[in-house]
Amino acid sequence: MKISELYQLFLDFPRITTDSRQDLKDSIFFGLQGDRFNGNSFAAEALEKGARYAVIDDPGMAVKKDCIRVENSLKTLQELAMYHRDSLRIPTLAITGSNGKTTTKELADEILSSRFNVTSTPGNLNNHIGVPLTLLRMNENTEIGIVEMGANHPGEIGFLCQIAKPDYGLITNVGEAHLEGFGSIEGVKKAKSELYEFIVGNGGLIFCNAGDPDLREMIAGLDVGMSWYGSGEESVISGEVLSSDPVLSFRLSFPETGDIDVTTGLVGAYNLENILSAVAVGLHFRIPPDEIGSSLQGWSTQNMRSQKIETDNNVLIMDAYNANPTSMTAALDNFKLQDHPQKVLILGDMLELGNIEKTAHQKVLNQIKEMDVSTTFLVGPVFSGLSLPGETRAFLSAKDLEKWLENNPLKNNLILLKASRGIGLERLKSVL
Numbered sequence: 139m140k141i142s143e144l145y146q147l148f149l150d151f152p153r154i155t156t157d158s159r160q161d162l163k164d165s166i167f168f169g170l171q172g173d174r175f176n177g178n179s180f181a182a183e184a185l186e187k188g189a190r191y192a193v194i195d196d197p198g199m200a201v202k203k204d205c206i207r208v209e210n211s212l213k214t215l216q217e218l219a220m221y222h223r224d225s226l227r228i229p230t231l232a233i234t235g236s237n238g239k240t241t242t243k244e245l246a247d248e249i250l251s252s253r254f255n256v257t258s259t260p261g262n263l264n265n266h267i268g269v270p271l272t273l274l275r276m277n278e279n280t281e282i283g284i285v286e287m288g289a290n291h292p293g294e295i296g297f298l299c300q301i302a303k304p305d306y307g308l309i310t311n312v313g314e315a316h317l318e319g320f321g322s323i324e325g326v327k328k329a330k331s332e333l334y335e336f337i338v339g340n341g342g343l344i345f346c347n348a349g350d351p352d353l354r355e356m357i358a359g360l361d362v363g364m365s366w367y368g369s370g371e372e373s374v375i376s377g378e379v380l381s382s383d384p385v386l387s388f389r390l391s392f393p394e395t396g397d398i399d400v401t402t403g404l405v406g407a408y409n410l411e412n413i414l415s416a417v418a419v420g421l422h423f424r425i426p427p428d429e430i431g432s433s434l435q436g437w438s439t440q441n442m443r444s445q446k447i448e449t450d451n452n453v454l455i456m457d458a459y460n461a462n463p464t465s466m467t468a469a470l471d472n473f474k475l476q477d478h479p480q481k482v483l484i485l486g487d488m489l490e491l492g493n494i495e496k497t498a499h500q501k502v503l504n505q506i507k508e509m510d511v512s513t514t515f516l517v518g519p520v521f522s523g524l525s526l527p528g529e530t531r532a533f534l535s536a537k538d539l540e541k542w543l544e545n546n547p548l549k550n551n552l553i554l555l556k557a558s559r560g561i562g563l564e565r566l567k568s569v570l
Contacts, residue, residue, distance in 0.1 A: 154274045165190065166190060167193065171196075215270050219273040235310030235312070236311055238412040241409065242310050249429075250420060250425065263286075269298045289329055303340065305340065306344070314494070347415065348367065375417045383476055386409055386410070388410055402438060404438055406444045451548065455473065462491070469556045484515045485554075515531050517533050535561075536566060543566065
């Protein structure tokens with residue numbers, strides 16, 4: 139079946155699913171194959187549950203007439219998304235970076251939604267599957283699209299740009315993330331720069347932190363439209379932290395209209411740069427400063443990123459969705475500033491660091507030694523294999539620590555939870 143023919147079916151049934159456990163009524167199901175699963179095997183079940191068609195690439199699974207056989211289901215999904223993107227006459231912003239891209243995406247969505255119908259990446263579906271699914275969620279009512287892009291190998295951002303064709307680009311920062319795939323910080327810069335290169339070729343506009351030397355280096359010499367934010371006379375917005383104990387209060391300074399003070403529900407002074415980038419996006423799309431301030435007032439995320447949670451026993455700073463050396467250092471620096479008589483650290487391994495893994499984790503231990511905390515818990519095989527400071531307890535898994543906390547409950551503490559997503563620290567919430 140040609141993509142143009144499949145697209146006509148999509149116009150009749152504009153819901154794409156890849157998970158047979160979802161609501162499948164009137165959807166088109168794509169059977170995708172992975173290292174540990176074969177979505178083709180769920181095609182019949184998807185049709186029984188209400189899917190109108192099932193796109194598969196395994197001929198042995200074509201058990202019903204509503205199965206559409208293609209050579210490669212994933213490639214077909216991507217081609218369908220590209221075909222759909224070409225039909226959309228809307229501005230689209232692509233956001234990537236080592237840290238803060240999901241929070242920045244959600245902040246930009248919040249600000250723009252005060253005036254526009256926005257469709258953005260749900261959660262962190264930011265890879266070669268998630269980006270097509272995000273585009274296919276956009277419809278005739280969408281006025282602005284926001285696409286988050288993640289990568290752990292060179293070439294991925296460029297490939298995702300070919301699918302999403304963004305008009306605007308924003309790189310939050312570059313740091314020591316996914317070094318297993320990128321090899322070095324220079325490899326990270328080169329990979330993230332693929333977004334800038336596409337925007338230049340597409341005649342679009344880049345939002346850039348004027349105070350970030352890495353981003354300035356990456357953008358030097360590019361012939362492209364610019365919107366600067368942060369420090370510097372050319373910036374459309376700057377700001378300063380007023381307080382971060384524990385939630386973030388800050389002052390936004392608009393060159394033409396003055397200052398606005400805002401208190402969010404976010405934790406961490408490091409989030410100011412994410413906020414300023416989203417404000418720059420809002421200003422470009424002519425959102426008035428007072429509406430931007432109203433959108434940000436009290437705003438918080440619900441995705442385990444810089445999230446303050448009050449339980450019956452403790453106050454948690456839940457930042458357990460992602461971790462790398464850059465974000466870990468920022469989280470610990472912020473925690474050091476918190477004024478609380480009993481502070482506890484629960485830190486988990488940082489994944490995908492390649493040959494700097496041991497060194498990076500040792501640096502975290504060295505940073506902990508300089509902090510005034512009551513107790514430190516470390517989770518994961520990397521931390522557990524290092525020589526630990528005196529009052530530190532180490533556990534191979536979050537499940538092991540969960541069992542220990544059930545028998546040794548913590549009370550009246552301010553607790554930072556920080557780790558890569560694969561460590562699963564969120565399971566500890568129920569015992570804290």
